[in-house]
Amino acid sequence: MFIEYDIIVVGAGHAGCEAAYAAAQMGSKVLLATMNMNTIAQMSCNPAMGGVAKGQIVREIDALGGMSGIVSDRSMIQFRMLNKSKGAAMWSPRSQNDRMLFSNEWRMALENTPNVDFWQEMITGIIVEQNRVIGVETSLGLQIKAKSVILTNGTFLNGLIHIGEKQFGGGRTGERAAKGLTEQLVQLGFESGRMKTGTPPRVDGRSLDYTKMEEQAGDLKPGKFSYTNTPRLTKQRSCYITYTNRSVHEILETGFDKSPMFAGRIKGIGPRYCPSIEDKINRFAERERHQIFVEPEGWNTVEIYVNGFSTSLPENIQYEALTRIPGFEQVKMFRPGYAIEYDYFPPTQLKLTLETKVIDHLYFAGQINGTTGYEEAACQGLMAGINAHQKINELEALVLKRSEAYIGVLIDDLINKGTEEPYRMFTSRAEFRILLRQDNADVRLTETGHKIGLASDERLDKVMDKKNETARLLNDLKHKKVTPTQINESLTNLQTATIKEKLAVEKLLKRPEIDIQNLTSIDPSLADYLHGFEEEVLQQAEILIKYDNYIEKEKQLVKKIEGLEDYKIKPGFDYSLLTSLSAEAREKLTRIQPETLGQAARISGVSPADISIILVYLGK
Structure with a gap:
């Protein structure tokens, strides 16, 4: 019935989709096994991609030749560049997405990848011979052979959902938990643990009063994730911000005795940086209010994601508390929030390629490794797919350094430090973040992606053009000079010091009061010249000039530290x-x-x- 596959990917979440796509694009024959074909790349929690440090990861996935950036751009309903008031190392792209469109775009991308086959059924075990995985076994007792297996089971391994005093098995609401795999892996010598995550209630947007909330619109000039020619948004949907209050907190507190978290029914450790609303008001009792982000689930739906209100309290308590939030007085709930516990495997049991140390040719990626977040999962899936393909073809593994990518930081942290709570990426985790900016992910990684056969020739040509054009612009700005009579009046208007002699434009651009757009008004002759460059090139040149000293210092530090890698x-x-x-x-x-x-x-x-x-x- 089945051919022998090169790689079987178990689970079709964000990690599984990237793993299957990458390995197939590189030439492996892939089987993607999922319990439900209708939930491929499901946005189980918030309908958004990117954010602080996570946006950098999505751009890195794209630069290597993955699909998350392209799918995000095609399903985007709003775009914002976060942290623009801070330095360039902190700028982080974030999109609000149409949940159904996101899933559909991923499914179409996979169905249009010739080397990907699908199988809808629960995988209950792996087949191991002489310490090497050789296939998987399904709930119907079918055995499917493969040279490598990648497990990306998300929150489904012995998943247990909690709502107040109720608990029931499930990988997410309405879907079965996966049974059998954990127990087999433990018998094979793996150590397992339990983690917890949660999600807020979903509500009917027609029942909300947005006049009582603060509108959060997208950027006037929306950007995107992918370095390819994906379309830019021409219209956007707004999000909104409102706040809890003392009345909301008092109602929530009445349900604490039935809270599975406070009653000790939840044994797994939850994400420190994304606590439930009951955890927030318990830990920060002195705070009068907490932010609530009101996020639409798509273009053509009234469903709203209540970001900041993750909870596992009884549904009647959830509802009553929601009605005390400004704008939510007449709220109608689609479904309550819940907490979910699931099995994970401490990632110190993996090699830097994400292959397990216990069983050859077996890879783990995503929440099975103790991470949280779509972006963290997707980049692990990408790397597992790449390395599984490389290994079965006896090619060199791809391991990204901490100085090369946030992906490298994430995997290095997991393997060397492990994690006892859901791991989330932050810019503070990267010691070389001025080198790992969102604007230069293509410059850092596309040549690598092309070398292994994942990034296309077109992608490589595009990044080489960008590098060459940036070098040309930097050289011209270094040699082109302006005189006091040309620019002093403009400098005074910009509240920056005038000049007394000729000055290179590059030195002018180092001033914090002047950006590259100002140059067009300072010297009209520069306007026509600069209009000949793409926006990405202008931004890249400006960053390289303004942060030149910091970039050079980090490069020197990288050299010192990487001496130990020899x-x-x-x-x-x-x-x-x-x-x-x-x-x-x-x-x-x-x-x-x-x-x-x-x-x-x-x-x-x-x-x-x-x-x-x-x-x-x-x-x-």
Whole structure:
């Protein structure tokens, strides 16, 4: 009935879709197995992509040749560039999306990828021979063979949904939990744990009074995620902001005795940075109010996502509390919020390629590794798909460094530090964030994506044009000079110091009061010249000029730190030989088995003194 596949991907969420697409585009024959073909790439929580640090990840996925950026652009209903008042390293693209259109666009993308086949059924186990995965087993008892398997099970592994004192099995509302896999993996030697996440109620937008809320419109000039020629928005839907109050909090508190979180029925650890509303009012009792973001679910639906009101309290308490929020007095609820517990596998059990250490050719990606968020899942799926394809074809693995991509930071953090709570990406996690900006993901990664056969020739040509045009513009701005008579009046109007002699335009642009658009009014001769460049090139040149010193310092720091990556550690190295190591370092180094001294230095609990000891030993 089935051919033998190169790769089977289990689960069709954000991680599974990227894994299947990437491996298939590179030439592998892929089977994507899902319990429900109608929920491919479902936005289970908020209908949005990107945000702080997450937007950088979506752009990196796109730069490598993945699909999340393209799908996001095609299903976008609003775009905002966050943190524009801060430095360029903090700028983060975010889109509000049409949930149904997003899922449909992903499904069409996969169905139009010739190397992808589909199978709708629960996968209950993997088939292992001689410590290597060779296929999967379905709930009907079918065995499907493959050279590699990628597990992207999301919140479905023994998923348990909580609403007040009620609890029932499910991977998300209305869908069955996945049974059997966790137990088999534990028998094979894997360590598992439990995590928790939650979602807010969905309500009827027709029942809300938006005049009592603050409108949050999209950018006047909306951007996009993909570096390809995806369309830009010509119209947008607004979101709105309102607030809880003391009355809302008092009503919620009446349900605390029935809260599964406070009553101890939920054992899994939830995301610290996205707490439930009951957790917020309990932990921050001194606050009079909390923000509520009112987000439409799409172009042609009245359904609203109540962002900031994630909860697992009884549904009657949820409803009564909602009615006390300004604008929600007449609210009609579509469905209540809930919490969900699920199994995950601590990611220290993986290699940097996302292949497991216990079973060869088996890969984990997404929430199974303890992460939270569509973007974090998608980039893991992409990397697992790439590396599964590379391995079965005996090609070099792709491991991105911390200095190359947020994706590299995320995977390095997971493998070396592990996580005991849902891991979410922030710009603060990246020590080289001035190098890892959203505007230069294509410059950083597209050549790599093209080299492995994922990014197209067209993508590579586009990024090479951008690099060449940016270099030309930088050179011209360095050599073109302006005189005091030309520009002093304009400088005074911009409230910046006048000049006394000729000055290179590049030096003028280093001033914080002047941006590249100002140059067209400062010197009319520059206007025509600058109009000949794409907006992306102008932005890139301006950032490289303004942040030149910071960028250079980070590059020097990268060189210093990456020197440790040159020290390779032999597989299976016996750390018990190094009696001078701390007990904690010995235990963690033995368990994680770092491939380089640099990786060893990033393991939590391994001190600089421990690294010095290993360095001396390796030197001998």
